[in-house]
Amino acid sequence: MEAPVKKNDYYDVLFEDLTHDGAGVAKINGFPLFVPNALPGEKGTVKVVKVKKGYGYGRLMKLSETSPDRVDALCPIYKQCGGCQLQHVSYDGQLRHKQKIVKETLARIGKVDVEKVTVHPTIGMSDPWNYRNKAQVPIGEREGALIAGFYQQRTHEIIDMERCLIQQTENDRIVREVKAILNRYHIRAYNEQTHQGWLRHIVVRYGYQTKQAMLVFVTRTADFPHKKKILAEITAKFPNIRSIVQNINPKRTNVIFGEETKLLSGLEYIYDYIGSIKFAISARSFYQVNPEQTKVLYEKALEYAELTGEETVIDAYCGIGTISLFLAQKAKKVYGVEIVPDAIEDAKRNAKLNGIENVEFAVGEAEEIMPKWHEQGIRADVIVVDPPRKGCDHSLLQTIIAMKPKKVVYVSCNPATLARDIAILEQGGYETKEVQPVDMFPHTAHVECVALMSRVEK
Ligand SMILES: C[S@@+](CC[C@H](N)C(=O)[O-])C[C@H]1O[C@@H](n2cnc3c(N)ncnc32)[C@H](O)[C@@H]1O
Numbered sequence: 071m072e073a074p075v076k077k078n079d080y081y082d083v084l085f086e087d088l089t090h091d092g093a094g095v096a097k098i099n100g101f102p103l104f105v106p107n108a109l110p111g112e113k114g115t116v117k118v119v120k121v122k123k124g125y126g127y128g129r130l131m132k133l134s135e136t137s138p139d140r141v142d143a144l145c146p147i148y149k150q151c152g153g154c155q156l157q158h159v160s161y162d163g164q165l166r167h168k169q170k171i172v173k174e175t176l177a178r179i180g181k182v183d184v185e186k187v188t189v190h191p192t193i194g195m196s197d198p199w200n201y202r203n204k205a206q207v208p209i210g211e212r213e214g215a216l217i218a219g220f221y222q223q224r225t226h227e228i229i230d231m232e233r234c235l236i237q238q239t240e241n242d243r244i245v246r247e248v249k250a251i252l253n254r255y256h257i258r259a260y261n262e263q264t265h266q267g268w269l270r271h272i273v274v275r276y277g278y279q280t281k282q283a284m285l286v287f288v289t290r291t292a293d294f295p296h297k298k299k300i301l302a303e304i305t306a307k308f309p310n311i312r313s314i315v316q317n318i319n320p321k322r323t324n325v326i327f328g329e330e331t332k333l334l335s336g337l338e339y340i341y342d343y344i345g346s347i348k349f350a351i352s353a354r355s356f357y358q359v360n361p362e363q364t365k366v367l368y369e370k371a372l373e374y375a376e377l378t379g380e381e382t383v384i385d386a387y388c389g390i391g392t393i394s395l396f397l398a399q400k401a402k403k404v405y406g407v408e409i410v411p412d413a414i415e416d417a418k419r420n421a422k423l424n425g426i427e428n429v430e431f432a433v434g435e436a437e438e439i440m441p442k443w444h445e446q447g448i449r450a451d452v453i454v455v456d457p458p459r460k461g462c463d464h465s466l467l468q469t470i471i472a473m474k475p476k477k478v479v480y481v482s483c484n485p486a487t488l489a490r491d492i493a494i495l496e497q498g499g500y501e502t503k504e505v506q507p508v509d510m511f512p513h514t515a516h517v518e519c520v521a522l523m524s525r526v527e528k
Contacts (some may be wrong), residue, residue, distance in 0.1 A: 083103065083128075096108070115263075169189060182489065195509060195512055209260065240310075251303045255295065274286070278362065283311045284312065287334075313353075338380060379400060379496050385405070393454055405450075436462075499526055
């Protein structure tokens with residue numbers, strides 16, 4: 071069937087829905103058109119910008135009727151940046167939208183009966199701004215001076231930026247001041263096209279509870295022009311920067327970090343707390359970016375695990391052991407498994423740092439290690455999984471089913487793979503009890519969930 075719309079033509083439409091990535095959906099003779107910045111219930115004029123087989127994309131030209139959920143985006147560069155997809159939606163509207171997306175996805179992909187399984191209202195933040203504890207800022211040049219900002223949507227053009235409203239204000243302040251210092255020394259930015267120049271990214275990490283900051287220079291080469299003077303100026307200006315490191319990335323690549331990291335000043339770590347547990351965070355370790363909501367998320371996982379102190383728990387995809395250490399406070403024994411060796415080193419260090427002894431960590435693919443644990447006779451009462459966006463490996467789900475834990479607590483950053491995996495676990499004898507969406511990334515379209523599944527006793 072030929073598409074009923076033509077590229078560059080204008081159409082008056084009614085928006086009926088909002089996609090998981092925050093675009094409005096209008097239908098023209100049943101043909102869906104995805105339009106950023108439009109909300110359900112709104113009417114307006116769109117220009118078709120792309121036509122694909124079965125669907126198309128449009129640009130919102132004019133609104134004739136607006137939704138009660140619409141607000142003015144606070145950020146002046148909101149449209150250019152594209153990092154926040156939902157700033158034009160009231161915060162309450164964002165939370166409702168995320169709950170709806172989780173419900174619909176579980177029903178559609180997972181065939182979960184959402185009439186019976188409670189998908190709770192999304193837990194939001196009381197102040198949903200300035201939450202990110204990590205800034206990764208690409209560096210460019212304009213008129214011979216450094217600029218630090220973000221890539222304009224769908225381009226590789228860097229837009230200079232002074233302030234990101236979802237970033238910790240201290241991270242922005244550090245980037246601004248460091249840029250000014252570097253400009254006084256005429257430091258050159260890396261140029262992607264010519265593969266020349268020096269500074270590629272500035273990364274800042276911030277300890278939400280400790281207020282300690284880490285500054286990372288990602289550079290093309292291992293030298294550091296005017297190193298002594300630059301570091302002296304930075305440490306004088308920012309006594310809370312406890313760690314300055316240089317990461318060297320000599321490759322032609324979009325990947326931010328290279329293999330080699332050198333300590334320039336202070337310690338290799340900064341510290342932060344989630345609840346009462348202290349974590350050492352190094353330049354490259356994975357650490358959740360919204361510390362306030364991380365605590366909410368982990369507390370929910372802990373609540374669902376219902377530990378009494380007698381249980382053996384497995385934390386698959388454990389990263390630097392954050393959830394494992396949280397669970398270890400209430401369990402008899404926790405086993406954590408993670409694919410990245412450095413993360414496991416961090417996890418072991420973090421266990422020591424907190425005097426937690428009832429945890430054991432293994433490096434490897436969870437789908438390889440867990441069958442071995444099973445063979446060795448390790449019996450888990452609760453298995454917690456927190457996989458990356460692609461979800462759990464199919465064979466890992468089969469191992470979970472074979473290990474017969476009483477409960478599975480599934481922490482997910484992607485409702486689609488959560489739904490797919492829930493369906494497999496349900497076939498294997500588990501029942502979904504409840505699902506709690508948590509807003510870890512306000513103003514963006516991302517949503518995190520914790521799902522509780524219990525083994526059906528026969
Ligand atoms: C969403 S993160 C969760 C980390 C941790 N639970 C936390 O909250 O900080 C997913 C983790 O899974 C790890 N990972 C990816 N594939 C894996 C696999 N096949 N086996 C074990 N770990 C894996 C990643 O390196 C990453 O640390």
